Amino acid sequence: MSLQEVQSTATLLPLEFTPLLKRARWGGERLGTILQKPIGLEGDFGESWELSDHPEAPTLIASGEYAGSTLSEVIGQNPQAMYGAGTCYSTFPLLIKFIDATDRLSLQVHPDDSHLADFDARKAGKSEAWVILDAAPDSRIYAGLKAGVDADELGAHLEQGNVEACLHSYPVRPGDCVFIPAGTLHAIGEGILLAEVQQTSDITYRLFDWNRLDQSGQPRPLHVEQAFNSINFQRGPVDLLEPRLRQDADHRVETLLESSCFSIRRHQSASPLRLSSVNRAQILIVLEGTGQLQCSAESYELFQGKTLLVPAAASDCQIVVEHEMTFLEVIPG
Structure with a gap:
């Protein structure tokens, strides 16, 4: 049955999706061994996009009368059935991921809506939250800057290649949760498996990649100017949430x-x-x-x-x- 043949009704049943599995040089095996994703014997899968209405990477509905459709297509049929009264988004506002990091991810920042409005009002900012599912004994996350660190100090340490001296970091264990508002400099540390809830956006500015080189011996491209323009230097350190x-x-x-x-x-x-x-x-x-x-x-x-x-x-x-x-x-x- 095509989407056009499905009539809008007062009831919209639960939807399950086919995940988008993404390889990464820092990925591992736990998306398969712990979370039962179909990754085979490969050990380099870093992300499973569980629910995405991002126009460049939508997850497709896996079963039922809307099988093969995107979330936007279903929402277009009956937005009130999806959101309830008084709320309406043309694109579903959240994106859900699992992330398996066997190495540190790059130090990065996501801009907020006000920064994006200056050059592309069509795009949205990105706040996110992490719920830790598994962690090595020495795993840690990087969440915000140490108190008092300003742009000049961060820039000086960036030139010296020791940005870590400016970062607020701490160990994590399964069950921990942290909220990373847009504008917060952050990185997932090695040995961590987590669930990520984020706004539907995939805009990321990399500030620092721990002085690593790629397989061809070249440093990874960075977005230093955009990152500095997006960092909220007034926020300071970001700590774990208290449930x-x-x-x-x-x-x-x-x-x-x-x-x-x-x-x-x-x-x-x-x-x-x-x-x-x-x-x-x-x-x-x-x-x-x-x-x-x-x-x-x-x-x-x-x-x-x-x-x-x-x-x-x-x-x-x-x-x-x-x-x-x-x-x-x-x-x-």
Whole structure:
């Protein structure tokens, strides 16, 4: 059935997507060994784009009446069914990834909307959040500048090749969560597997690549001027988030983040539970355990590494737990 033949209805069922798997020289095996992505025996996969409505790299719907369609095509049919009353985006506002870093990623920054408006108002800024899934004992992240570091000091250290002296960094362990607002200099350290929730944008300015050379002996291209223009030097260090806990019998809920961009809650349950009726689109990201999402007489398998989009109009949805589950619930701002 073509997309044009599908009639808009009051109910829009949950959507699952075919991930986009991306190789990287810093990638590893954990997207397959832990998150069950079909990467074969290769050991250099760095990213799995789980849900993307980015025009240059959309994930396609994997099953159901909209199989093979992009998210924008479905939203165009019935935006209110996706978002609920009072909210409307032509492009879905969030992008979900898993990232496996066996080496440090480049030190980078994503511009905010105000900086982009100066030269390309069609593009959006990018804030993001990381939830750590696995980490080596000595793994650390780089999140913001040390207090008091200004552009002159950062520039001097950049010329000397020792930018790390200006960076706020700290060790992380599974379960940690950090919010990286647009304009924050940051990098994922080696040995980390994480889930990333970000605004739908892929604009990245690399400031420093740890003095590494590529296979041809050349340094990686950098975007020093754009990066300096995008860094918020007033922000300073960015620390781990402190979850807000609510415990109800067999159901544990941690509010990890509430921002204007998106909110994230982490659920842990051994018993069935109903999805909250927020009249908003919700994204479910399964971190541990197995079960099913049951919605309008349809059932969707849930397992470690699975991502589902539950539209606002999906009704009477509940999660049936087989083995104790931990999952993230993400709601766009």
